[in-house]
Amino acid sequence: MNSPPMRPEEILQGLYDQTLVGNGPRVLELTHQALGQEMEPQSLLFDALIPALEEVGARFERGDFFVPEMLIAGRAMAGAMAVLRPLLADTGVATIGKFVMGTVKGDVHDIGKNLVNIMLEGAGFEVIDLGVQVAPEKFVEAVRQHKPDILGFSAFLTTTMPMFKANINALQKAGLRDEVIVMVGGAPVTQEYADAVGADGYAADASATVKRAKDLLNKRRALVSA
Known part of the structure; x- marks a missing residue:
């Protein structure tokens, strides 16, 4: 039955x-x-996926979750995002801005970066990820090319x-x-x-990054239109 x-x-x-x-499948x-039931892609994002990642972040801060749990939750969400991204674009969820992201030269850690990318995409940013070990000249080239x-x-x-200063x-x-x-x-960075x-901005975690990015963008746009 x-x-x-x-x-x-x-x-x-x-x-x-x-x-x-983190049950991806x-x-x-x-x-x-x-x-299939014609639910709205935005609803899946804002009523389930993003709140879940925010809870993952909160548990991480409390010490209930560690990096592996954050990583598998992020991957599970990324799988859903791959399906939802084109649909969100079609529904005219306008991108609120363009964000180029990379881990600096000499560093191969990308867990935090990847989580931030997922949260930014979920919030409506177009994210261009340059990966890890990104040299200063590669960042310069990306700014020229993508105009983020x-x-x-x-x-x-x-x-x-x-490397931030470089x-x-x-x-x-x-x-x-x-x-x-x-x-x-x-992890080791402070305000x-x-x-x-x-730097213009700093954020301690993925959800704070989204908030700070929006604030900085709104301020800049207000200045430009003033």
Whole structure:
């Protein structure tokens, strides 16, 4: 006997729960099921997937979750995002801005960066990820090519944090520093350090990054139109 189809609220609850535990195949299955029932892609994103990742972030901060749990939850959401992204574009969820992101030269950590990317995409940014070990000249080239609103540098090691300054110097030399908002982040980074290297913004975690990015963008746009 076939079980009755799940109600929309059951699907959303399932998506939330399964993203939280990082069950990628089930998240994908529920995403397809929801779309089959003509549920709105935005609803899946804002009522289930993003809240689940925010809860993952909160549990990480409390020490209930560790990096592996964050990673598998992020991957589970990324699977759903791959399906939803083209649909969100079709529904005219306008991109709110363009964000180029990369882990600095000498550093191969990308867990935090990848989570931030997923959250930014979920919030409506177009994200161009340059990957890890990104040299200053590669960031400069990406700014020329993509003309992003925001440029993000990520560092996980204290030893690679000085690359923030090297990257900003490279932008200045290329005459591009004023063209773009620079945000920095990563485990050892602090607001003080961000200020010291001359970044425009810093955020401690993925959800804070989205909020800060929107604030910085709104401020810049208000100045431009003033």
